[in-house]
Amino acid sequence: MDFTHLLRPANFDEMTGQEHLTARDAPLRVLCEKEALGHSFFYGPAGVGKTSLARVIAKTMQLPFYEFNATSLKVEQLRKIFEQYKNALQKPLIFIDEVHRLSKNQQEVLLPVMENNSVLIIGASTENPFYSLTSAIRSRSMLFELKSISHAGLEKLLLRALDKTNIVLEEDAKAYLTASSGGDARAMLKLLEFAANINETVSLELLQSLRPNALQAGSSEDGVHYDLASALIKSIRGSDADAAIYYLARLIAGGESADFIARRLVILASEDVGNANPQALTLATSCLTSVSKIGYPEARIILAQAVIYLCASPKSNCAYLAINKALKSVKEGNITEIPKNITNSNENYLYPHDFGGYVEQNYLAKPMHFVELKEIGYEKKMKEWINIIKDSSK
Numbered sequence: 182m183d184f185t186h187l188l189r190p191a192n193f194d195e196m197t198g199q200e201h202l203t204a205r206d207a208p209l210r211v212l213c214e215k216e217a218l219g220h221s222f223f224y225g226p227a228g229v230g231k232t233s234l235a236r237v238i239a240k241t242m243q244l245p246f247y248e249f250n251a252t253s254l255k256v257e258q259l260r261k262i263f264e265q266y267k268n269a270l271q272k273p274l275i276f277i278d279e280v281h282r283l284s285k286n287q288q289e290v291l292l293p294v295m296e297n298n299s300v301l302i303i304g305a306s307t308e309n310p311f312y313s314l315t316s317a318i319r320s321r322s323m324l325f326e327l328k329s330i331s332h333a334g335l336e337k338l339l340l341r342a343l344d345k346t347n348i349v350l351e352e353d354a355k356a357y358l359t360a361s362s363g364g365d366a367r368a369m370l371k372l373l374e375f376a377a378n379i380n381e382t383v384s385l386e387l388l389q390s391l392r393p394n395a396l397q398a399g400s401s402e403d404g405v406h407y408d409l410a411s412a413l414i415k416s417i418r419g420s421d422a423d424a425a426i427y428y429l430a431r432l433i434a435g436g437e438s439a440d441f442i443a444r445r446l447v448i449l450a451s452e453d454v455g456n457a458n459p460q461a462l463t464l465a466t467s468c469l470t471s472v473s474k475i476g477y478p479e480a481r482i483i484l485a486q487a488v489i490y491l492c493a494s495p496k497s498n499c500a501y502l503a504i505n506k507a508l509k510s511v512k513e514g515n516i517t518e519i520p521k522n523i524t525n526s527n528e529n530y531l532y533p534h535d536f537g538g539y540v541e542q543n544y545l546a547k548p549m550h551f552v553e554l555k556e557i558g559y560e561k562k563m564k565e566w567i568n569i570i571k572d573s574s575k
Contacts, residue, residue, distance in 0.1 A: 184342050184370035190233050191240065197338045197366065198330035199230055203237075209325060213241045220295050222280060222304040222314070225327030228367030231305035234327070235276040244274040244301060251282040251304075256290050263294055272300050280304030281313040288315050295321045329364025338366055342373060349382040357388050361436050393477075409435065413488075414445060418453045422492040429488050439472035439480035446487050457497035457558030464490055495558030503552045510549065517546040539570040 190196045193210050196203040203210055212218040218238065223231045232248070239246040247262055254277065266273050277283065283291075283304075294300045295318070302322070304310060311324060330338070336359055343350060350358070350373075362369035372392055376383045409432050416424035432442055443465070450465035468487040472480040520543040521528045531540045554564035 184374045198334035199327050213238050216242050220302040220322035222310050223325050224306045224309050226329050227307050228365030229327045229330055235303045239274040246274050248276045251277055251279040274301045277304045281306045281308045281310045288318050330366050332359055335359040348377045351384050353385045354383050354388050357385050414449055417491045420492050422489050425488050425492050433481055442484055443469040443472050452501045453496050454494045455497040455500045456560045457495040461494045497555045497557055497560050499555055507551045
């Protein structure tokens with residue numbers, strides 16, 4: 182039995198987990214129901230309903246639906262559809278998955294029909310396609326983000342699956358199904374499908390034999406998951422290695438993926454350690470690369486090493502504060518001209534290497550101050566070095 186097709190939503194109300202797009206007053210749904218939706222691109226994690234949403238849109242707008250994958254899409258296939266509907270009263274919806282893999286040539290073929298609206302183009306990707314699409318495509322379309330499905334959303338979907346089958350799911354198996362699927366509805370349903378093909382009574386042991394570790398974020402409750410992750414980060418920030426290792430163990434034992442933990446460590450290495458110990462970011466990034474290739478159980482050792490190192494590192498949030506302060510300034514309209522001496526014209530530019538490494542000149546049209554280096558760790562040395570070279574030039 183294919184649960185993915187059995188539970189595919191037929192309308193917006195049957196969609197699970199994307200209420201910001203599918204609620205009755207959500208802009209995307211309103212546009213669809215008014216048959217006014219334009220070319221759109223969806224992005225978000227795997228198994229959260231991108232294809233299902235495209236199908237619901239086609240049904241709501243009563244459009245013929247054509248589904249392609251960018252990895253195997255041929256330009257001739259598109260041109261045949263364009264020709265078929267050239268003079269038709271009804272336009273088709275062309276859905277392209279993995280849209281970030283579209284070649285430049287394929288994107289150029291889409292431009293004329295996107296311009297004259299003879300077809301409706303919807304693309305989907307697990308990556309933000311903004312950077313892979315040409316500016317011409319982007320200017321003719323809208324971008325919508327789909328999010329991981331919550332624990333409650335997965336439970337709701339799981340109950341629907343059980344209502345439609347004779348499967349008996351033990352309570353601890355139910356918790357593991359939702360916790361270990363990392364917000365991926367398709368992964369959850371596939372695991373249930375495989376287990377049910379072995380035995381109609383699905384136990385925790387059976388599920389763990391098929392999926393020993395979580396796909397992404399894993400915990401039996403959304404709140405517990407975020408509380409444990411928060412406790413780990415705050416313990417590292419507070420330099421309490423014992424507490425940090427304890428919460429790391431809780432996350433691992435709860436089925437949390439090594440990748441998820443390592444990504445948080447990389448963020449912390451920059452946000453909370455920063456240039457007080459620049460090596461921390463390098464080690465955390467190496468940890469992320471290593472655990473993605475090695476996996477559990479050995480990944481636990483790599484994570485523990487990184488956690489202890491980050492706990493023992495001096496802490497500075499200088500970079501975090503500086504970029505936030507600068508972004509706030511820009512968003513508030515503090516936009517100044519770039520001094521001519523540092524534009525491409527090089528007008529009156531002073532080359533620092535000709536002056537022993539530093540020379541005083543204007544880099545901002547008016548004085549602005551965002552960076553406050555702290556008297557801690559390597560950042561103290563950086564502050565001293567900047568002061569020395571500025572003083573020596575005088």
